[in-house]
Amino acid sequence: MATPPIADPKVTVMLAGPGHEAVFYQMQPPFLSDARFVISANATQWAAFEQSLTQMRPDLVVVQVEIAPGPEALIQMLAEIQVWNGVAILVLPAALRDLRGTFEKAAVVRGVYIAPVNWGEIAQAGFAAAMTERARAAAAAPLQQAYLSRTSGAIVGTRVVAFLSATGGTGRSTIAESLAYELSVRMNVRSLLMSFDLPPAAAPHLKLRYVPNAMEYFTRPGDGFAAAIQSREGLDVLLAPENSVDYQKAAEYSTAHKTEPESIYSLVMASWTRNYAAVLLDLPAGEQPWGLQGITAANTAVIVTRCTLADMTATRHSLVLLLERLIGEHRIPREAIYLVLNQVNDHSPISARGFHDELVAGYGWAPPVAAVIPYLPAISQAQDEQIPAVTRVDGLAKAIHNLAESLFPGGLMADLSGSNGHNSKSRLRIPHFRFT
Ligand SMILES: Nc1ncnc2c1ncn2[C@@H]1O[C@H](COP(=O)(O)OP(=O)(O)OP(=O)(O)O)[C@@H](O)[C@H]1O
Ligand SMILES: [Mg+2]
Missing domain, CATH: 3.40.50.300 (P-loop containing nucleotide triphosphate hydrolases)
Structure with missing residues (x-):
């Protein structure tokens, strides 16, 4: 615990998308199974996104833009992440592809992708972007996973x-x-x-x-x-x-x-x-x-x-x-x-x-x-x-x-x-x- 946060090789990520289906079933799996990431927050609604983003200060934010009430609101919110050297990857629905250029101009945005996307590739791109942004080289040795996965009954019902x-x-x-x-x-x-x-x-x-x-x-x-x-x-x-x-x-x-x-x-x-x-x-x-x-x-x-x-x-x-x-x-x-x-x-x-x-x-x-x-x-x-x-x-x-x-x-x-x-x-x- 004495290790300063900067030495942590993991990339903290916040996933945001319109609804639980989008976040938990589409976006989350490749980040969850990739030990280089730690999901520090998920948001399925704009209000939750606004609150958690500045509180959790993730290294990487991956956003399906439909979660935002509009492009300006999203760009303005994303500007905040410059404070902690965060970076963002955005995914646009095909219908909004014309907004690509607008979003690409935002200083913190490292990639704008048009849906449908391969979320494994998004995770990869996000990791590269976050590592590039790190103020100094990431520590060489990845932290040891103290435990991996375990089996247990699926959660159903209550x-x-x-x-x-x-x-x-x-x-x-x-x-x-x-x-x-x-x-x-x-x-x-x-x-x-x-x-x-x-x-x-x-x-x-x-x-x-x-x-x-x-x-x-x-x-x-x-x-x-x-x-x-x-x-x-x-x-x-x-x-x-x-x-x-x-x-x-x-x-x-x-x-x-x-x-x-x-x-x-x-x-x-x-x-x-x-x-x-x-x-x-x-x-x-x-x-x-x-x-x-x-x-x-x-x-x-x-x-x-x-x-x-x-x-x-x-x-x-x-x-x-x-x-x-x-x-x-x-x-x-x-x-x-x-x-x-x-x-x-x-x-x-x-x-x-x-x-x-x-x-x-x-x-x-x-x-x-x-x-x-x-x-x-x-x-x-x-x-x-x-x-x-x-x-x-x-x-x-x-x-x-x-x-x-x-x-x-x-x-x-x-x-x-x-x-x-x-x-x-x-x-x-x-x-x-x-x-x-
Ligand atoms: N967010 C908060 N802001 C201010 N006061 C709070 C907040 N959350 C809890 N408290 C107050 O802190 C005290 C402890 O809260 P609470 O009894 O819920 O904790 P607890 O973990 O259940 O404690 P215990 O160990 O005694 O069971 C209570 O007086 C409660 O009103
Ligand atoms: Mg109590």
Whole structure:
């Protein structure tokens, strides 16, 4: 981690295109399978592109221009990347081929291609352009891939998302609760929040009682599941017991009897069969059973971190946990691990981009950043008033939308914006990952 970012031979790339099909199925595969690249962000919508571009400061931006509201807006936005010596490759639909000359004049543009293109060639051209642009020669030895690929079942059906971090107070509860509320109340996506802190944070934040809770399930696995759930505005919530003795007993029992029906692991696994599209696990920091068994029952991980040195070490620790120590014990493929940078402020000495770079330099790989959330005091104010923060704080809502779009690409946001949020039929698509 002491390696300065400039010595990192990998090219950070941001992929932007109109919709998830374009970004995840067309553009992403050659970049994902090419170890010289790290995808630091994806954007399937203009608003997300604008936000992530300057936050993540990628070396290379590959854009299908239809994502932009117009050529001027795109050229203006791309001009920003000069600040960090970024370069851009653009792909035009055949119908807009006349704009080629206009785009080629932009200082940062290193190539303009007309669709249909071979994305492998685009990746190649992009890599060459980024390397050429490097302020100094790239380090000779490529970082060792600490791990390659693993097999695991394909993700289908329910997204079971473990929100985790190795340090406390990063914002796991805030973000898990916000996403759960947003998905279920605003987007009509049937969701379950599992709040596993001691005491469970969702109770005060969402104005719930401490009973019923997971104890209903532990005493009657099976039909006790429904009895364990509380609801707020259609969002289902399942709380860990608030009583320390019950909490500890469940942890001890689960450690010795992980696959028995009364374990924490089985409780989370039970959620897979209840027709939820999203199960959000607000896991406690550290490595005790309420956290670890949640991870082993999840198919997606979101590491929540602040841009601090301590959290960088902690994030690296979480990556080792997921990709090395617990390997084979969970069903989270590398492609389903995301970072959320939280409590980001402009005065911090470590920028969002710097944080990601350092992680890559230190570990050889880092997950893409699915959302960057500024430090916003209004968040804890809303929580103190027991009002869902995501309905009160714009900056949080935007970031939660980006996170939702990363986890459930396709249609969610379009439906919302196209209908003032009153559309009752959200489409939900979970990307199919390739396992090699
Ligand atoms: N983006 C933000 N800006 C400002 N304050 C925030 C932000 N995100 C979270 N907070 C505040 O930081 C504190 C910690 O957040 P939260 O409880 O969500 O973190 P956590 O990771 O779940 O913590 P714990 O380890 O205690 O479970 C809370 O007071 C919350 O209101
Ligand atoms: Mg918490």
